[in-house]
Amino acid sequence: MTQGPAALEPARRRLVVAAVIVDDVTAPTRLLAARRSRPAELAGRWEFPGGKVDAGETPVDGLHRELREELGIAVELGDELPGPDDGAWIITDRHVMRLWFARVARGEAAPLVEHDELRWLDADDLFGVHWLDGDVRIVETLALLLERRSA
Numbered sequence: 001m002t003q004g005p006a007a008l009e010p011a012r013r014r015l016v017v018a019a020v021i022v023d024d025v026t027a028p029t030r031l032l033a034a035r036r037s038r039p040a041e042l043a044g045r046w047e048f049p050g051g052k053v054d055a056g057e058t059p060v061d062g063l064h065r066e067l068r069e070e071l072g073i074a075v076e077l078g079d080e081l082p083g084p085d086d087g088a089w090i091i092t093d094r095h096v097m098r099l100w101f102a103r104v105a106r107g108e109a110a111p112l113v114e115h116d117e118l119r120w121l122d123a124d125d126l127f128g129v130h131w132l133d134g135d136v137r138i139v140e141t142l143a144l145l146l147e148r149r150s151a
């Protein structure tokens with residue numbers, strides 16, 4: 001069987017890094033979702049703030065840069081949220097994402113570029129926004145984690 005772009009191995013996809021920004025990295029009860037304002041086909045859908053890692057940049061450095069640029073914040077990172085695809089999360093035909101829990105250390109998150117709204121979501125309301133398709137199983141995993149930890 002021939003394999004098209006939809007069958008790219010995780011290692012051959014472009015790496016995206018993102019943050020699950022929470023109130024408390026060791027006992028999270030809510031997380032910060034961001035609504036995309038561009039490109040047009042993704043506008044209005046919600047995601048974890050972050051972006052593509054640049055050449056020559058480590059994933060963690062790329063994540064700090066993206067959060068500074070997109071939300072104007074400095075964060076302290078917690079644990080990574082490992083996924084089922086070689087430890088990461090396939091999110092589109094061409095992208096694989098790694099995510100870390102994070103807490104705002106400096107600044108106040110604002111939708112500076114790429115987003116037009118930010119919203120804190122409680123553990124029992126994580127699906128109160130329309131997530132990007134690739135994020136749904138990540139949010140399902142987080143719903144279990146946050147509920148269990150806040151129970």
Ligand SMILES: Nc1nc2c([nH]c(=O)n2[C@H]2C[C@H](O)[C@@H](COP(=O)(O)OP(=O)(O)OP(=O)(O)O)O2)c(=O)[nH]1
Pocket residue numbers: 016017018042046047048049050051052053066091092095097114132133134135
């Ligand atoms: N940041 C982010 N991107 C996601 C998520 N879920 C998901 O499918 N994506 C997709 C959307 C895009 O196709 C791709 C990430 O691209 P991006 O536009 O955020 O990357 P970037 O900030 O580096 O932007 P650019 O310089 O390439 O314009 O991954 C998510 O939760 N966060």
